[in-house]
Amino acid sequence: MPDTKRTSWAAVAVVVLAGAFASVQVGKLPAALPLIRADLGFGLVAAGFVLSMFNVLGMSVAVLFGGLADRLGRERLVAVGFACVALGGALGALAPSLGVLIVSRLVEGVGFVAVTVSLPFVLVAASAPRDQGLVLGVWSIYHPTGMAVAMLSAPVLLHLMGWRALWWLIVALVPLVAWAVLGQMRKLDLPQPRQGPFLHLAVEALRTPGFLLIAAVFLAYAFQWVTLMAWLPTFLTESFHADLGFAALMTALVVLVNVPGCLFGGAVLRKGGRPGPMILIGTAIMAVCTLGIFLPGPPVWARLALCLAFSFFGGLIPPSLFSAVPRFAPSPRHVSAGNGMLMQGSALGQFVGAPLVAFAVAQGGGDWSYALGPMLGFALLTALAGWALGRAESRVTL
Numbered sequence: 001m002p003d004t005k006r007t008s009w010a011a012v013a014v015v016v017l018a019g020a021f022a023s024v025q026v027g028k029l030p031a032a033l034p035l036i037r038a039d040l041g042f043g044l045v046a047a048g049f050v051l052s053m054f055n056v057l058g059m060s061v062a063v064l065f066g067g068l069a070d071r072l073g074r075e076r077l078v079a080v081g082f083a084c085v086a087l088g089g090a091l092g093a094l095a096p097s098l099g100v101l102i103v104s105r106l107v108e109g110v111g112f113v114a115v116t117v118s119l120p121f122v123l124v125a126a127s128a129p130r131d132q133g134l135v136l137g138v139w140s141i142y143h144p145t146g147m148a149v150a151m152l153s154a155p156v157l158l159h160l161m162g163w164r165a166l167w168w169l170i171v172a173l174v175p176l177v178a179w180a181v182l183g184q185m186r187k188l189d190l191p192q193p194r195q196g197p198f199l200h201l202a203v204e205a206l207r208t209p210g211f212l213l214i215a216a217v218f219l220a221y222a223f224q225w226v227t228l229m230a231w232l233p234t235f236l237t238e239s240f241h242a243d244l245g246f247a248a249l250m251t252a253l254v255v256l257v258n259v260p261g262c263l264f265g266g267a268v269l270r271k272g273g274r275p276g277p278m279i280l281i282g283t284a285i286m287a288v289c290t291l292g293i294f295l296p297g298p299p300v301w302a303r304l305a306l307c308l309a310f311s312f313f314g315g316l317i318p319p320s321l322f323s324a325v326p327r328f329a330p331s332p333r334h335v336s337a338g339n340g341m342l343m344q345g346s347a348l349g350q351f352v353g354a355p356l357v358a359f360a361v362a363q364g365g366g367d368w369s370y371a372l373g374p375m376l377g378f379a380l381l382t383a384l385a386g387w388a389l390g391r392a393e394s395r396v397t398l
Contacts, residue, residue, distance in 0.1 A: 011126040011184040012135055015119050016142050018078075018181035022115045023146025024170060025085060025108045026054060027255070030230050031154035031248040032163040034237070039163070042098045044234075045362060048355035050098070051230050053105040054112070062347060063202045065117045066340030074118040074336070075185045081114030082178035086171050093167035113347070116142070117340045119181075120322065124335065125188045133323050137266020140318035144258035144311075147229065151252030155245040205337035210328025213389040214321050214338070215345030217279055220382035221317045222349035224286055224375055228293070228310065229255050230354050235368055240300045254307045261315020266323075268316065275320035276390015280383055282316035285309065287379040294372050317382075324393065349378070 029036075033047055042050075069077045088108030095101040120139055127135040157166050205211050229251060236247035268278060289310035293303050325338040357371045364370030 005128045007127040007131045007135065008184075008188070011188060012123060012138065014180050014184045015122050015126065016139055016145075018177055019116055019119050019139065019142030020146035020149065021173070021177045022081070022085065022112050023143045024150045025089070025112055025146075026143070026226075027147030027150030028154060028166065028170065029054075030233050030251065031151055031244075032158055032166065033234075034244060035158060035163050036101070040095070040098050040101065045355060045358050046098060048358035050101060050105060051354040053102045054109040054350070062113050062117055062344035063205050063337055063340035064199070065113050065343075066202065066205065066337030069118045069121065069336040074122055074190055075182060077114050077118045078185065079178060079182060081111040081118070082174050084108065084111030084114065086174040087111075089167050089171040089174070093164045093171065109347075113340075113343055117336060117343055120325070120339045121336050122185055122188065122190065124326070125190055126184075132326070134266060134270055136322045136326075137263065137269060137319040140262040140266065140315075140322050141259045143318075144255050144262065144315075148252050148256035148259065151248055151255055154252075155248045159245075201334060201337045202340070204330060205334055205341050208328060208330060208334070208338070208341075210324065210389070210392050211338050211341040213385055213392055214324055214328070215341045216385035217317065217345070217382055217389055218321055218342050219345035219349040220378045220385060221283070221314065222346040223353040223378040224290070224349075224382070225258070225311070225314050226350045227353035227357050227375070228290075228307065231357060231371075232307065236300070238366070239368055242300070250304055250307075254304070254311045257308050258311040258315045261312035262319055263315075264312075265316040265319040269319055269323055273320075274390060275324050275393055276386055278316045278320045279386030279389065282313050283379050283382040283386060285313040286382075287376055289313075290372065290375045290379065294369050294375070296369060317386075324389070327393065353378075 029051060033050070036050075037043075037047055065077070072080075084107050088104045088106070088111060090104075091107060092101055092104035095104055120136065123135050123139055124132055154166070157169070161169070232251040232254060233244065233247040236242040236250065237244055242250075265273075265278060265282075269275075289306040292298055292306040293310070298306075321342055322339075325342060326335055329335045329338050353374075356374050360370045360374055361368055
C-alpha cells in the first residue's frame with residue numbers, strides 16, 4: 001500500500017531548534033573564555049580542560065543514554081536533559097573558582113547528551129519514510145547553528161552584561177525551549193517506555209561494527225572541527241593581535257558556514273551520494289586547509305578563507321553519519337543507542353582535542369604550527385575509518 005504519512009515539518013523545525021539551543025552551551029564558551037580566564041585566573045591548558053569537560057560524561061555514557069531513552073521514554077529524558085542544562089548554567093554563573101566552573105560544565109554536558117541522543121528518534125517519528133534522509137540531514141545542522149548563534153551574539157552580550165549575566169540569560173530561556181519541544185513530542189506517535197533492563201541495548205550497540213565505525217569517524221572529525229572552532233579566537237588574538245570582537249565574529253562565521261555545508265551534504269545524499277566517498281572527500285579538503293591555516297606565511301585573510309572552506313566541506317561528514325545510523329541499527333529500538341554511539345565518539349574527540357592541541361602548542365613555545373601534528377593525525381584517522389565505513393555500508397546494502 002502507498003505510504004500516506006506526512007512529515008510534520010513544524011515538529012522537525014522545533015526539534016532542530018531545540019538541538020541548536022542545546023548546542024548554545026558549547027558555543028557560548030569560546031568567546032567568553034578570555035574574560036572567564038581573567039576573572040577566575042587560570043592558564044591556557046586549564047582553559048582547554050574547561051572547553052573539553054563538557055564532553056566527559058558524553059564520551060563515557062552517551063550510548064547508555066540511548067538505551068535509557070527506550071527505558072524512560074524520549075519525552076522524559078529530554079525534560080531531564082533541559083533541567084540539567086539549566087542547573088549547569090546556574091552553577092556556572094555562580095562559579096567562584098575553576099573547580100566549580102568545571103563541575104557546571106559536566107552537568108551541562110549531561111543535559112546536552114540527554115537531549116541530543118533522544119531527538120533524532122523524534123525526527124524519525126515526525127517524518128514520512130520518503131523524507132527521513134532529508135530530515136536527518138537537516139538535523140545535522142543543529143550543532144553548528146547553535147554554536148554560531150552563540151558566537152555571533154556573544155561579543156555584544158558580553159560587552160553589555162558580562163559573562164555571568166549571559167549565563168543567567170541562557171538559563172532563563174531553558175523552560176521556553178523545553179516547553180516548545182515537549183509540546184511537539186506529545187503530538188507524535190512515540191513508543192511508550194519499556195519495562196525491564198536497558199543495558200543490553202547499549203551492549204548490542206557497542207557490538208555493532210557499523211556503529212563502531214560511525215563513532216570512530218565522528219570522533220576524528222569532531223577532534224578537528226570543534227578544536228579549530230574552540231581555539232580560533234585565541235589563535236587570531238595571540239598570533240595576529242586581532243581584536244577579541246573581530247576574532248569572535250570571524251569564528252562565528254566559520255562555524256555558521258558549516259550549516260550550508262551540512263545541508264549540501266544532505267542534498268548530495270538525497271541525490272544518491274554514499275557516506276564513504278563523502279567522508280573521504282570532506283576530510284581530504286579539511287587536511288589541505290589545515291596546512292594553510294597553521295603553516296607560517298599566509299596572511300590572515302587567506303587563513304580565514306581556508307577556515308571557511310574547512311568548515312563548509314567538513315559539512316559533508318555529519319549528515320553522512322546521521323543517515324547511516326538507521327541503516328546499521330539491528331532494530332528500530334537500537335537507533336537511539338546508535339545515536340548515543342555517534343555522540344560518544346563526538347564527545348571523546350572534543351574532549352581530547354582542545355587540551356591535546358593546547359599541549360602541542362605549549363610544547364612549541366606558543367607556535368601554532370605545532371597544532372598540525374594532532375590535527376593531521378586525526379584527519380588520517382577520519383579517512384581510514386570513513387573508508388572502512390563505506391566498505392561496510394556496501395555489504396549492508398547488497
